[in-house]
Amino acid sequence: MAMYVFKDAAREHKLLARDAQRQDKSIRFYCPNKKCDAHMYVRSLDGVAKAYFGARKSYSHEKGCPYTSRGFQPNLHDENGFKFEDALLSLTRQSKTQSKSEIPREHGTGEVRPKPIHTIRQIYSMCKSHDCSDLYNGKIIGQMLLDERSAYMYPKGVFGWRLIELKYRYYSSDRKEIALVGPSNGKEYTFIVKFGDERLFKEINKIVYENRNHLIIVAGEWKSSGKYNTFCTEFKSKKQLAIEK
Template identity: 60%
Template sequence: MAMYAYKDAARTVKILARDAQKQDKSNRYYCPNHKCDAHMFIRNIEGVSASYFGAIHSHGHINNCPHGASNRFNPNDYDEDTFEFDNALLALTMPGMSQTKKELPGEHGSGNAKASPPRTIRQIYSMCKAHDCSDTYNGVKIGKMLLDNRSVYMYPKGVFGWRIIEAKCKRPHFYNSIKKEISLIASTAGEEYTFILKFESEKLFKEIKNVIFLNRECFTVVAGQWSSSGTFNVFCTTFLSKKQLAIIN
């Protein structure tokens, strides 16, 4: 699902789902992913105000398109008004009982009447990817929650405070066993940032290192409170819980 799409194949005219009118239901829109030729249409659920763009089965999304089936965010399954980004990320850093799907209504688009805000890193990440980076969710700009290849231009002076970052392993070596550190890198044309995960627990360090190594060709998504490392364009956070990490194929 996507909360925005384009009116033209060149992707020059953007339209947000909330701005699409009922008369637009028969209009075909274009996936934000330039490599994907999915035929997207505005969707509404009867009795629910939130709308979104979805593709038809005969002209669906390409594999692993971030706006396709792999993104399970449905705005009608979550309570936007109670979402507080900083508090949500703070909760992810707190070790404790892992959150299960039973404890997280809306994970599979069940339309739960008692909707809660996005809580897990995957839910928050999917919400951010579904929206345009210049759009907002409960008053907070998407690009100020998630740093990815769309929003990196919003960080000309660096990455500070609570953020989710989408990155990949730094090559050729992404970890330092002596310092218990893992290095990730996010880059786009003309800009490159390094993110260092600092661990207090050797057991957690080894576990996360192995997870990232086995998925080193995938995106690593990390939630944290970032600060300067003292080196230009290098930022660090303390990694305290597995809930801070998601691997995106």
């Protein structure tokens, strides 16, 4: 599903889900993915749930499209409880014992109690479902995820907590580093992922290398490396990595 669509096939005129009106209910809109010809329609406009856009089964999404129904579902999560920096900081820590239910229920009621998104894939999916200039709990989407859409927001580099869509470049076993390339607005930014633990480096490097033809999503606190247009982060947990195939 998507939290925005386009009114035209050229993808020039956007419509955000929160701005949709009753008269829009029967109108076919266009998927944000230019390679996808799914017929998008507004959903949940009259209910208490948040409005969103979904595709009809007869004109569904292309395989691999990030705006399918398997993506972000806004009504299953607590937007007001989401704190971006805290969520990314948590990704750098070792996993604790998880409960079997990702979305807990109120004891004895069977009622679903939504909780904030917290995994890298949930956060990435949320960001992709929104327009990069939109907000999620007051935070600009493009200031959470650097991708081709939001590259214009980073004319002077990338600093602070971010998720970044990256492509493989090379690795250094001696330095325990993986170098990747990310989107930029007319510039080439290099992102260095540094490891303090050799075993973790070997494990992640194997995953990244085997998926070098796919998008590699890394969450971290990015800083200047001291080299021009090159930024770095410390990798401490497997939770900081996702592969988008």
